[in-house]
Amino acid sequence: MSAKRSSINRPPTPDVDRDRENQEPTLQEIINIKMIESGEKERLKELLRERLIECGWRDEMKSLCRAYTRKKGRNNVTVDDLVHVITPKGRASVPDPVKAELLQRIRSFLASTAT
Amino acid sequence: MMSRNSMYTNPKPCKHLADYKLRHGLSGYNLLQEQIRTTPSGKSSVKNHQTEIPRCCFCNGYQKRLYLCLICSSISCSSHTLLHSQCENGHDIAVDIERSELYCVLCCDQVYDPDFDKIVMLKHLMDLPRSGNGVDVSAGRRSSKRRRLCSALELDLKKTKQLVSMRDLRAKSCYPLGLRGLNNLGSTCFMNSVLQALLHAPPFRNYFLTGQRNHEVCRKRSSDRLCLLCDIYVFFSAVFSGDRTPYSPAQLLYSWWQHSANLASYEQQDAHEFFISMLDGIHENGVKARSPIKDTGECHCVAHRVFSGQLRSDVTCMSCGYTSTTYDPFMDISLNLDTGNCPSTDLANKSLKPSDNTYVSTLLGCLDLFTKPEKLGSDQKFFCENCQERQDSVKQMSIKRLPLVLCLHIKRFEHFPVRRMSRKIDRYMQFPFCLDMNPYLSSSVVRNRFGNRMFAFEGDELDTSTEFEIFAVVTHSGTLDSGHYVTYLHLKDQWYKCDDAWITAVEEEVVRASQCYMLFYAQKMLYYKANEDLVCQPVSPRADPFLPIAGCC
Numbered sequence: 001m002s003a004k005r006s007s008i009n010r011p012p013t014p015d016v017d018r019d020r021e022n023q024e025p026t027l028q029e030i031i032n033i034k035m036i037e038s039g040e041k042e043r044l045k046e047l048l049r050e051r052l053i054e055c056g057w058r059d060e061m062k063s064l065c066r067a068y069t070r071k072k073g074r075n076n077v078t079v080d081d082l083v084h085v086i087t088p089k090g091r092a093s094v095p096d097p098v099k100a101e102l103l104q105r106i107r108s109f110l111a112s113t114a115t
Numbered sequence: 116m117m118s119r120n121s122m123y124t125n126p127k128p129c130k131h132l133a134d135y136k137l138r139h140g141l142s143g144y145n146l147l148q149e150q151i152r153t154t155p156s157g158k159s160s161v162k163n164h165q166t167e168i169p170r171c172c173f174c175n176g177y178q179k180r181l182y183l184c185l186i187c188s189s190i191s192c193s194s195h196t197l198l199h200s201q202c203e204n205g206h207d208i209a210v211d212i213e214r215s216e217l218y219c220v221l222c223c224d225q226v227y228d229p230d231f232d233k234i235v236m237l238k239h240l241m242d243l244p245r246s247g248n249g250v251d252v253s254a255g256r257r258s259s260k261r262r263r264l265c266s267a268l269e270l271d272l273k274k275t276k277q278l279v280s281m282r283d284l285r286a287k288s289c290y291p292l293g294l295r296g297l298n299n300l301g302s303t304c305f306m307n308s309v310l311q312a313l314l315h316a317p318p319f320r321n322y323f324l325t326g327q328r329n330h331e332v333c334r335k336r337s338s339d340r341l342c343l344l345c346d347i348y349v350f351f352s353a354v355f356s357g358d359r360t361p362y363s364p365a366q367l368l369y370s371w372w373q374h375s376a377n378l379a380s381y382e383q384q385d386a387h388e389f390f391i392s393m394l395d396g397i398h399e400n401g402v403k404a405r406s407p408i409k410d411t412g413e414c415h416c417v418a419h420r421v422f423s424g425q426l427r428s429d430v431t432c433m434s435c436g437y438t439s440t441t442y443d444p445f446m447d448i449s450l451n452l453d454t455g456n457c458p459s460t461d462l463a464n465k466s467l468k469p470s471d472n473t474y475v476s477t478l479l480g481c482l483d484l485f486t487k488p489e490k491l492g493s494d495q496k497f498f499c500e501n502c503q504e505r506q507d508s509v510k511q512m513s514i515k516r517l518p519l520v521l522c523l524h525i526k527r528f529e530h531f532p533v534r535r536m537s538r539k540i541d542r543y544m545q546f547p548f549c550l551d552m553n554p555y556l557s558s559s560v561v562r563n564r565f566g567n568r569m570f571a572f573e574g575d576e577l578d579t580s581t582e583f584e585i586f587a588v589v590t591h592s593g594t595l596d597s598g599h600y601v602t603y604l605h606l607k608d609q610w611y612k613c614d615d616a617w618i619t620a621v622e623e624e625v626v627r628a629s630q631c632y633m634l635f636y637a638q639k640m641l642y643y644k645a646n647e648d649l650v651c652q653p654v655s656p657r658a659d660p661f662l663p664i665a666g667c668c
Contacts, residue, residue, distance in 0.1 A: 036168055046154070079218075079224050080223045
């Protein structure tokens, strides 16, 4: 791919006068960056995945997807469609104990990296 | 080489993917391969720098799904992929960074390319400690596959022509052959129920009815000793003789007692235990009579040829992903009932699935449970060869090779040695009459571990069928101490209830509603063949058409 990276094919440079570039990163962004750098984010994602599978959430989403696909017809559905349809339902149905556990983990992470 | 299994035929590429392939071939994939990293749990992602956070080149966002353009490596989030494609002509195919899956920007949909998946898979396998991990992407044919097929055919096709030629085609309205009540000799319903099932296991039945068991020359018989196989042969002849009066399998019971001395009593025994010990007895008697076979590890006694399959057990280290695989033979599979319980929702009142009272256990649910990855407890830490220390690990079972006849045992009797108590689980379990075992095969289970990939897998048994038909159900009613076994047989589209000496035709709803304990499924092809031969004959007390004709074997 380096052969094709001539200046003609470069993606457009973002506008210089956009404010975003010069703003200070928000607290949320700082936390997120710290979590990714330390690998904690990946671990939390794995944990979340495990919990959501265990409690049947993933199977529930799968059957929602199947029902939607059956209704629309297999060839009339894209992954993007499914993501749009499932996301609100998915977010709403995460069980409370799972949320609690993850929040607890994030809190302890923050406590341990507080400088 | 692709599996002929319809579940995995490749979807046609969209026009844009096809164009991309024409123009760039595999170069984009190959360059990407270096950047793919796979977690021990099997998830493949694209990571060019360990700590750099990928961001959308348009909005700098990092929260949505991010896609890497295969041509110029620029990253766009799901809202801006189309914009990128508009800016750069032909940049239509991208890779979902987190999942390593192809995406077509113009179709707004995931697309599939076996070449891409192969590259992801190869990288994954290369990175795994000690390649192999139970997955060999090359397709090799094994000669033992052929041998198994031949064995099945031998038991079935060749000799049953004899049976067919003896049919009396006029008889239509009487019961099928081989339906005969068995007298209860004192709490022996456990034996009667299993015998009824064995009588109608197609290859097993054919073996004993077509004279492959040559009891004239049985050495034991001639020296007046007991021979279990001869007794079974006599039993089969009696049941298929056409005589409908209930039969007392006393000789067989006595023969079995000799073999399983610890179970010899008039107490009620467990039907499953009887089944296993019976097969064991057949194996021991069979093995001695035959000359040792070449070292293939496969036993050719009738019990093994009919009922034995192979299980695969994978234990994966959760730290490094190293997997240790072992294979073990089985004569039947014991399944725990799936109850729909899940650990994390036990604590809270809110749960996704309805409470236990309304969740119905199903056979497929039990099989799912059987092949589900199971986290081994911290007291069972597995010693990982790669990490050289004990680690938390995950175990997963799957079926490497299916038998001709599959016996599924539902574990309804719970024993608590500490509390010295046993109890029976009465929970109803729904079971199908037609069963496709494909999702529980090792090839399917292992394939699923790698996500949505299309590739040929070493274990793909192209010529073995995975479709089974039920032919017998052994049910138990009552409590652990005082219960009763009844068998339902499925012969020629009609269900028959075999309650010791009483046999009655019943509707299939009755069978569906029964509390199953052991389920017997035969490979579809064998089941339908067997049923063709079962046309009934009028009762003829003296004539015994199934004794082997001298000289014909």
